[in-house]
Amino acid sequence: MDRSRIPVRRATLEDVAREAGVSLATADRVVNQREGVRAKTVESVRRAIAKLDYRANPAAARLARGQSFRFAFILPSSTNAFMAGLMQQVRRISDWLEPQNAFVDILQLDVFDPEALASGLAGLADHFHGVATVALDHPKVRAAIDDLVARGVAVVTLVSDAPTSRRAHYVGIDNPAAGRTSASLMGRFLGGRSGKVGVILGSMSLRDHVERLYGFQQVLSGDYPGLTLLPVLEGRDESERNEAAVAGLLADHPDLIGLYNIGAGNEGIVTALETAGRPLVFIAHELTEATRRGLLSGTVAAVINQDPGHEARSAARLLMAEVTGEPILLDQERIRIEIFLRDNMS
Incomplete structure (x- = not known):
């Protein structure tokens, strides 16, 4: 029998608790670094975590705590085929985000007008945990982005950048x-x-x-x-x-x-x-x-x-990472330049 093809079950928190000889509630307290657990018990749980190679499921933890996030995607109000495709891809990522208690609103603004874009960004801090925006490299837009970041909102720029702003990441091609x-x-x-x-x-x-x-x-x-x-x-x-x-x-x-x-x-x-x-x-x-x-x-x-699906997914992953503190795989988020001729259309 080829044992290399047998799937390995991922260790659960219940497994950790059983291995450490503690209750599930105690194991949960240790994993989430809450107080009220004796040092000896903390060490037992940590040994069990290392032995079982246990990795917490952040999405499950958020669901258990009832924690949710709301993100805004700012796209141009003018219609063109590429931005229409990007909007469609942003709608699709809602299906990926929803099980993680994260939700997306699409807002359309005139990204060619710095006053309109800056004004639209200024009103988002009280409603969203993160914003992905097609940016205009203009002082008023940069100031609006910086203000959102100062108020605790994660910001990534999408397709077009404002690199001297305090945005966390740019999602787009070189x-x-x-x-x-x-x-x-x-x-x-x-x-x-x-x-x-x-x-x-x-x-x-x-x-x-x-x-x-x-x-x-x-x-x-x-x-x-x-x-x-x-x-x-x-x-x-x-x-x-x-x-x-x-x-x-x-x-x-x-x-x-x-x-x-x-x-x-x-x-x-x-x-x-x-x-x-x-x-x-x-x-x-x-x-x-x-x-x-x-x-x-x-x-x-x-x-x-540039792949609009990759950009939408990357922006969502980066916003989730920023608001949860989860790690980012930068190679996964690199948007590559594609060249199409008549001979290689997909």
Whole structure:
């Protein structure tokens, strides 16, 4: 018989109490470091814990104490495909959190408006133990985050960071690296050609967009001097604005050979390019229905992606760890850059 395949039962607190020769209540007092237990008894329980390799179940302990947590996820009020997918993933993690007596509220704010975002964050301290927010790197937003932390609320930033704030963690990809990757793909797809490259982003106030732009400029100027970067256009991640912006670029620049959309709103860009029927290398972010269709048709050359499900789960795990003091596995929380071409869409 292959004993290596026999599952090993995890030791329970009842096992510890039996091994130490004490009551379950006494073992519980020792595990939770409550007073009123003789030193000799504490030592007996600790020996039993070590012998049985007992590990407490924090979720069960919280349920037993009736302890619960409420978290707020702050997402943009404007709709785009990536944020809609992220919202769907946040709703899904509610099923994982609920058995642990933790609950999620989704709040939508205008994350492009520092006044609106800061004001929305300011009203959360009395209602939530933790907040995950798409952040704007602005003094008022940083101050609002710092105030929440000062009042005992755990804060993680999601997708876009405010690194000089007192937030506990940032959940998202390495954005300068994403920009550099996009530039390398752009240069390689263009294969030594010279011409102009257009760039659209949501807002220069969003740190993730600015960092991607920096990485893109860094590689394009250093490795591909034949490519000229046009002035950056802001589309607020809105499909209609992006469509109009691309139509204007195509009309004004006959030598436009590349396009990089740093943010969302790819539906409008794909529409503008397909309407014009002018081939160029278009690099986009986030694998959505629009970018999938664009990859299949050849309108989109490559997509830089971040997994919204991983981000939602990571933010929830980090908030739970912050409010409970449980350990964090940083490798588990690293959000990796994914590259999709027509050949490897999942």
